[in-house]
Amino acid sequence: MSAYVRRAWMVAWKDVLSERRSKESLNALVFFSLLLLFVFQFALGPERARVEAALPGLLWLGFILSGLLAFGRTFLVERENDCWEGLVLSPGDKSAIYLGKLAGNVLVMILVEVVLLVLFAVFFGLDFTPVLPALAAVLALGTFGLASVGTLFGAITAQMRARELLFPVLLLPAVVPVLLASVSATQTVLAGEPLADAAAWLKLLAAADLVYLVVGVLTFEFVLEG
Amino acid sequence: MIQAEHLRKTYGPTAVLDDVSLELSTGQGLTLLGPNGTGKTTLLRIVATLLRPTSGSLRVAGADALKEPEAVRGAIDMVGHGSWVYEDLSALENLRFWAAMGGHDAGDARLRAALEEVELDASADRRARTFSAGMKRRLALARVLLGRARLLLLDEPFTGLDRAGRKWLSEFLLSFKARGGAIIVATHSFDTGVGVADRVAILAGGRIVLDRPAAALGLEDLRRLYDELAMGPGTAS
Amino acid sequence: MAARALGWLAVLALIAGLGAAFGYAPREAVQGNVQRIMYLHVPAVLTAYLAFALVFLGSVGYLLSRRAGWDRLALAAAEPGVLFTGITIASGSIWGKPTWGTWWTWDARLTSTAVLFLVYVGYLLLRGMVDEPDRRARAAAVVGILGAANIPIVHFSVTWWRALHQPAAILGPGSAPMPLWMKMALAINWLAFTLVFAYFLTRRMEIARLEQEA
Amino acid sequence: MPDNWSYVFSAYGLAAVVLVGYWRRLAGRAKSLAGRGERKGP
Numbered sequence: 001m002s003a004y005v006r007r008a009w010m011v012a013w014k015d016v017l018s019e020r021r022s023k024e025s026l027n028a029l030v031f032f033s034l035l036l037l038f039v040f041q042f043a044l045g046p047e048r049a050r051v052e053a054a055l056p057g058l059l060w061l062g063f064i065l066s067g068l069l070a071f072g073r074t075f076l077v078e079r080e081n082d083c084w085e086g087l088v089l090s091p092g093d094k095s096a097i098y099l100g101k102l103a104g105n106v107l108v109m110i111l112v113e114v115v116l117l118v119l120f121a122v123f124f125g126l127d128f129t130p131v132l133p134a135l136a137a138v139l140a141l142g143t144f145g146l147a148s149v150g151t152l153f154g155a156i157t158a159q160m161r162a163r164e165l166l167f168p169v170l171l172l173p174a175v176v177p178v179l180l181a182s183v184s185a186t187q188t189v190l191a192g193e194p195l196a197d198a199a200a201w202l203k204l205l206a207a208a209d210l211v212y213l214v215v216g217v218l219t220f221e222f223v224l225e226g
Numbered sequence: 227m228i229q230a231e232h233l234r235k236t237y238g239p240t241a242v243l244d245d246v247s248l249e250l251s252t253g254q255g256l257t258l259l260g261p262n263g264t265g266k267t268t269l270l271r272i273v274a275t276l277l278r279p280t281s282g283s284l285r286v287a288g289a290d291a292l293k294e295p296e297a298v299r300g301a302i303d304m305v306g307h308g309s310w311v312y313e314d315l316s317a318l319e320n321l322r323f324w325a326a327m328g329g330h331d332a333g334d335a336r337l338r339a340a341l342e343e344v345e346l347d348a349s350a351d352r353r354a355r356t357f358s359a360g361m362k363r364r365l366a367l368a369r370v371l372l373g374r375a376r377l378l379l380l381d382e383p384f385t386g387l388d389r390a391g392r393k394w395l396s397e398f399l400l401s402f403k404a405r406g407g408a409i410i411v412a413t414h415s416f417d418t419g420v421g422v423a424d425r426v427a428i429l430a431g432g433r434i435v436l437d438r439p440a441a442a443l444g445l446e447d448l449r450r451l452y453d454e455l456a457m458g459p460g461t462a463s
Numbered sequence: 464m465a466a467r468a469l470g471w472l473a474v475l476a477l478i479a480g481l482g483a484a485f486g487y488a489p490r491e492a493v494q495g496n497v498q499r500i501m502y503l504h505v506p507a508v509l510t511a512y513l514a515f516a517l518v519f520l521g522s523v524g525y526l527l528s529r530r531a532g533w534d535r536l537a538l539a540a541a542e543p544g545v546l547f548t549g550i551t552i553a554s555g556s557i558w559g560k561p562t563w564g565t566w567w568t569w570d571a572r573l574t575s576t577a578v579l580f581l582v583y584v585g586y587l588l589l590r591g592m593v594d595e596p597d598r599r600a601r602a603a604a605v606v607g608i609l610g611a612a613n614i615p616i617v618h619f620s621v622t623w624w625r626a627l628h629q630p631a632a633i634l635g636p637g638s639a640p641m642p643l644w645m646k647m648a649l650a651i652n653w654l655a656f657t658l659v660f661a662y663f664l665t666r667r668m669e670i671a672r673l674e675q676e677a
Numbered sequence: 678m679p680d681n682w683s684y685v686f687s688a689y690g691l692a693a694v695v696l697v698g699y700w701r702r703l704a705g706r707a708k709s710l711a712g713r714g715e716r717k718g719p
Contacts, residue, residue, distance in 0.1 A: 006331070017315065081310055081311045085274075085308065086310035086324060091296060091329060156605060159598075166585075170585040174609060176617060176621075177617050180623075184623075204616070207616065208616045223602065278597065490680075504688075558684070659696065
């Protein structure tokens with residue numbers, strides 16, 4: 001068991017360390033978030049009321065689009081120098097690798113989300129501080145759902161031609177429930193209502209997260225085989 | 227260590243490997259010769275459990291490689307075309323990662339000793355991105371050094387190494403064998419590849435066309451046979 | 464030959480289904496004759512669910528046994544499954560126009576069927592991208608398993624989402640208890656669609672087998 | 678409530694086109710496979 005955790009930890013450590021050094025994904029993602037902000041602003045026009053009304057959807061649109069970029073790249077680093085072979089050949093349960101990758105992805109996504117929230121707060125003059133704890137709960141559950149499917153599908157498409165096309169085509173419909181639940185829960189939270197009002201959505205999110213995680217853990221070894 | 231029988235691998239209508247049978251016992255070295263594209267890499271990858279054969283049976287390290295590949299994976303190590311090096315990690319960090327993934331965590335002292343063995347100690351904390359191909363290969367060998375593999379699979383291990391490196395690798399392989407390990411070296415250049423072999427096999431067109439003890443073959447015989455068998459009649463000079 | 468017999472049986476059942484939908488079932492009092500689309504719409508969606516359940520079965524079977532037959536089952540079920548979700552969406556949309564005055568409404572069943580449609584079109588696209596049979600089967604199986612596990616989640620999320628924005632849904636049998644004749648006509652058509660699906664499934668599996676052997 | 682027969686028929690017609698279309702595609706593939714098999718044989 002401890003070897004399992006150790007291997008998951010090493011994968012996450014390796015990915016986060018590489019990312020911290022190269023900053024390849026993170027730089028691009030932060031810049032992309034900034035671009036999104038402009039796109040949203042131009043699409044909605046200058047009226048504040050419209051932005052506020054669309055805010056939950058815009059936030060999650062931003063997260064999902066960033067996620068599409070981030071998750072699709074997760075396994076590309078393993079193709080360099082055939083590291084993929086090494087992962088397949090390391091003895092033991094392969095789902096540890098999935099969990100490690102997932103942890104790395106969740107971490108990256110949370111960073112991007114924080115950046116996006118700050119950007120929204122600054123550019124649209126919003127104040128998230130009173131709802132922050134509730135919002136954090138929704139973000140955590142939603143992000144985990146996105147990342148668990150995204151990591152699995154990222155591994156599937158990494159070895160494929162036309163993966164830039166295929167990855168969003170597979171991922172987007174699969175995470176529709178996460179999107180619906182997260183947007184609805186975020187709406188409740190941003191309206192200043194108590195988190196309990198969104199309890200049904202949070203439960204759905206938690207259930208979805210669990211199902212995706214179980215499917216990912218059980219099937220990952222077949223994906224990794226390449 | 228290896229019992230392979232009637233291995234066959236096809237991609238659609240083309241057979242990359244056709245009825246390959248192979249045996250290798252503990253402490254033996256086998257050099258697999260053949261021009262590029264004759265299925266050497268495919269055969270290595272099948273033995274390594276990275277590929278499944280279309281048909282045939284394969285036992286590696288006492289386990290059925292097709293039914294329980296996990297049992298095989300703990301007993302083998304491989305240096306293929308890729309070196310399994312992460313470009314943004316240092317040499318030391320790369321070793322630490324693979325040691326942990328292999329289930330044998332090692333302290334920094336052991337990792338550094340392994341790096342010293344492959345003469346990378348001076349670059350231990352440099353990012354692998356700055357390494358030459360030969361350095362990456364040596365880093366891969368340091369990884370093998372740390373492991374507890376009983377069977378070592380090497381695909382063109384001598385390319386990218388200078389004279390000293392080749393000599394070092396030959397010595398390393400000999401000592402690996404002396405400790406009871408088995409080795410397969412796949413290569414197209416037999417000058418360097420045959421040195422550590424107890425047996426030489428020639429692979430051509432997906433078939434093993436020759437499998438003999440190395441002692442029975444002089445380099446000249448081998449060169450002649452190779453030209454005849456692998457390159458086809460008429461090309462022999 | 465068994466497939467041919469199944470095919471004729473399906474044709475007979477379809478004729479009986481059409482008879483039930485247009486002859487046996489009377490004109491519905493509230494919606495009028497346009498309600499007869501239900502005998503197409505509901506059996507199609509039920510058959511699609513059956514198809515996706517078989518995709519799930521084939522996917523799990525393949526991963527556990529690595530036998531190509533399971534993968535052929537998954538493939539042969541997915542194609543008609545996508546077809547039947549397509550029919551569900553199209554018939555629902557056509558039904559919606561005279562009923563709600565609009566071609567598309569984010570009704571719970573239409574929306575969740577549309578999501579499934581996209582999921583399984585992605586599944587078929589994925590299959591088209593990989594040439595090596597084992598690799599294709601494994602990748603597809605994972606997507607097939609996640610897609611099936613996702614069906615209830617999609618269903619609940621879409622239903623709640625609808626309830627949040629527009630409480631009343633009028634399409635389909637839903638809340639109102641169905642009269643016996645309606646149930647009968649539905650059952651006959653459901654049987655007919657299942658037979659058509661079974662016919663497609665066997666034919667497609669056979670073709671896939673021949674293609675693999677060739 | 679008007680009957681809207683045109684909607685009913687277009688719904689059933691569309692379904693018929695889709696199903697027959699798939700059936701013909703399957704038949705075509707089976708036929709081309711059979712043809713290939715015959716040519717290969719003696």
